[in-house]
Amino acid sequence: MKRASSFETVRKMLGLVDSMTGIVALACVLGILGFLCAIFIPVLAVYGGFAALGGSAFPGVRETIALLAVLAVLRGVLHYLEQLCNHYIAFKLLANIRDRVFSALRRLAPAKLAGADRGNLVSMITSDVELLEVFYAHTISPVVIAVVTSAIMVGFAGSIHVLFAAVALCAYLAVGLFVPVWIYRSAGDVGLEIRTRSGQLSGSVLGSLRGLREVLQFSAGDRRIADVKEQSDRLLVAQRALRGKTGAAMACTNALILMFSLGQLAVGAALYGTGAVSGEGVIVATTALFSSFGPVVALANLGTTLQGTLASGQRVIGILEEEPLVEENETGADIEFDGASVERVGFSYGGERVLRDMSIDIPRGRVVGISGKSGSGKSTLCRLLMRFWDVDEGRVALSGRSVRDIRTASLRDAEAFVEQDTHLFHDSIRDNLLIARPDATQDQIEAACRAASVHDFIMSLPDGYDTMVGELGDTLSGGECQRLGLARAFLHDAPFLLLDEPTSNLDSLNEAAILKSIDEQRGKRTVVLISHRASTMGVADRVVSMDSGRVS
Numbered sequence: 001m002k003r004a005s006s007f008e009t010v011r012k013m014l015g016l017v018d019s020m021t022g023i024v025a026l027a028c029v030l031g032i033l034g035f036l037c038a039i040f041i042p043v044l045a046v047y048g049g050f051a052a053l054g055g056s057a058f059p060g061v062r063e064t065i066a067l068l069a070v071l072a073v074l075r076g077v078l079h080y081l082e083q084l085c086n087h088y089i090a091f092k093l094l095a096n097i098r099d100r101v102f103s104a105l106r107r108l109a110p111a112k113l114a115g116a117d118r119g120n121l122v123s124m125i126t127s128d129v130e131l132l133e134v135f136y137a138h139t140i141s142p143v144v145i146a147v148v149t150s151a152i153m154v155g156f157a158g159s160i161h162v163l164f165a166a167v168a169l170c171a172y173l174a175v176g177l178f179v180p181v182w183i184y185r186s187a188g189d190v191g192l193e194i195r196t197r198s199g200q201l202s203g204s205v206l207g208s209l210r211g212l213r214e215v216l217q218f219s220a221g222d223r224r225i226a227d228v229k230e231q232s233d234r235l236l237v238a239q240r241a242l243r244g245k246t247g248a249a250m251a252c253t254n255a256l257i258l259m260f261s262l263g264q265l266a267v268g269a270a271l272y273g274t275g276a277v278s279g280e281g282v283i284v285a286t287t288a289l290f291s292s293f294g295p296v297v298a299l300a301n302l303g304t305t306l307q308g309t310l311a312s313g314q315r316v317i318g319i320l321e322e323e324p325l326v327e328e329n330e331t332g333a334d335i336e337f338d339g340a341s342v343e344r345v346g347f348s349y350g351g352e353r354v355l356r357d358m359s360i361d362i363p364r365g366r367v368v369g370i371s372g373k374s375g376s377g378k379s380t381l382c383r384l385l386m387r388f389w390d391v392d393e394g395r396v397a398l399s400g401r402s403v404r405d406i407r408t409a410s411l412r413d414a415e416a417f418v419e420q421d422t423h424l425f426h427d428s429i430r431d432n433l434l435i436a437r438p439d440a441t442q443d444q445i446e447a448a449c450r451a452a453s454v455h456d457f458i459m460s461l462p463d464g465y466d467t468m469v470g471e472l473g474d475t476l477s478g479g480e481c482q483r484l485g486l487a488r489a490f491l492h493d494a495p496f497l498l499l500d501e502p503t504s505n506l507d508s509l510n511e512a513a514i515l516k517s518i519d520e521q522r523g524k525r526t527v528v529l530i531s532h533r534a535s536t537m538g539v540a541d542r543v544v545s546m547d548s549g550r551v552s
């Protein structure tokens with residue numbers, strides 16, 4: 001996927017917050033007022049102390065105590081409201097970004113996602129998107145709050161003496177700008193590395209889970225564990241490096257705060273010596289500086305978190321901006337299915353040619369068998385008929401119209417494709433079937449399952465149609481999964497059925513039942529039937545043999 005520069009990434013991430021400018025501004029105003037309350041509590045206490053000693057006319061002791069109480073309550077309320085705004089922004093945006101990511105994945109599927117590292121995708125959808133919360137809730141408004149609050153405090157220090165303003169300005173720049181930039185630079189690509197490594201680790205664990213049977217069969221457990229351990233160690237090294245930087249940033253920040261506060265006191269003492277400021281001015285200026293680092297300290301840690309946040313932002317934006325290989329057609333024609341044709345089609349995945357000059361006529365109501373050696377492009381042909389990919393040359397047509405010109409939803413309604421592997425969701429059998437037709441009645445579900453010769457099996461399960469299918473579908477046998485896939489296709493009730501090796505995992509009894517169902521479709525539905533089995537091909541009206549990408 002594409003990678004944008006950090007600056008570009010921030011610009012694009014800010015672009016996503018456009019619709020929420022009002023509430024972001026409100027969060028900033030609340031944050032600034034909250035911090036000012038917090039800062040002026042000790043400052044006011046100093047004034048009150050001087051008033052009690054009789055050194056200051058304003059404010060009086062009583063007024064000071066009342067004001068302190070008001071500021072304390074206000075501080076709490078403002079902070080709460082600011083957090084409320086920030087979390088509203090963050091969660092609204094996260095929901096919005098998740099929605100965009102899922103839409104993007106839908107647009108990219110399946111052509112751009114074939115072969116994609118699924119663990120990495122999972123990690124992107126979950127932790128990357130979550131990490132963006134840091135950007136929206138803890139980056140945008142803190143930056144604005146730090147800049148404005150610091151500017152106000154520089155002005156306040158300046159109202160006592162310009163040198164106090166100069167020290168305050170240097171202090172804020174050092175803590176809020178130089179420390180984060182230094183850490184950001186010295187952390188290098190650790191943030192990106194952590195994101196990438198954690199994605200790889202998820203991929204590896206997910207791969208091991210998916211291939212659990214193979215791992216056990218070939219006693220590859222130790223190797224897989226060693227592999228996961230190695231990846232996890234590498235991730236740990238990167239995380240440690242980042243923690244080291246975070247620790248350094250904190251130590252540096254605390255040292256700078258103390259140094260500048262003492263500096264302010266020293267400058268005050270010198271000014272007091274020359275009579276330029278009063279004793280009260282010195283204490284107030286020093287207290288104001290010491291208590292006003294809150295907003296810039298919030299930025300000090302950005303140097304370390306920003307790396308990870310930007311890395312996540314880059315990955316998420318990369319997906320959002322990825323161009324699909326096949327553009328969905330939303331405005332094209334709706335079709336009544338009336339046969340399909342493959343006309344002088346040439347196709348390659350990337351560089352490797354799979355089909356050349358291929359033509360097949362699939363008349364309505366017929367069962368067309370497709371045979372050919374492994375890798376000759378039979379499944380590819382079905383994917384082109386589904387328009388999962390677009391052809392390079394020639395044309396694939398349904399009802400005389402190129403599939404490119406047909407509205408994609410209408411095309412998918414007309415077709416039901418049963419691939420070699422049926423994916424079952426971690427859900428009940430009923431819900432797994434309803435995906436093909438959400439409004440189907442129990443009778444329709446059962447009819448589809450009878451046609452796919454799986455009804456009796458389902459009824460033999462403890463909870464019948466409500467039985468839960470295990471994660472990854474591995475509580476069912478290959479043949480059961482395959483028959484459930486077929487039942488889905490029958491339930492979808494599309495006029496054009498594409499069946500890729502529908503009987504490869506079945507015993508001859510179940511094969512015969514399925515073939516009988518396919519035979520019953522003749523005249524009602526059009527079927528493309530891919531199979532290596534001569535017994536299965538017996539049901540076809542016509543068999544097309546494909547070899548090296550050509551019909552023979």
Ligand SMILES: Nc1ncnc2c1ncn2[C@@H]1O[C@H](COP(=O)(O)OP(=O)(O)OP(=O)(O)O)[C@@H](O)[C@H]1O
Nearest residue numbers: 114115349354372373374375376377378379380381
């Ligand atoms: N997504 C993909 N990206 C790149 N190459 C692919 C992809 N899918 C399939 N291929 C390649 O295209 C060729 C044809 O694959 P296809 O699955 O269409 O063959 P097939 O005739 O259905 O094989 P089989 O009978 O083994 O299922 C193979 O060489 C395969 O490696």
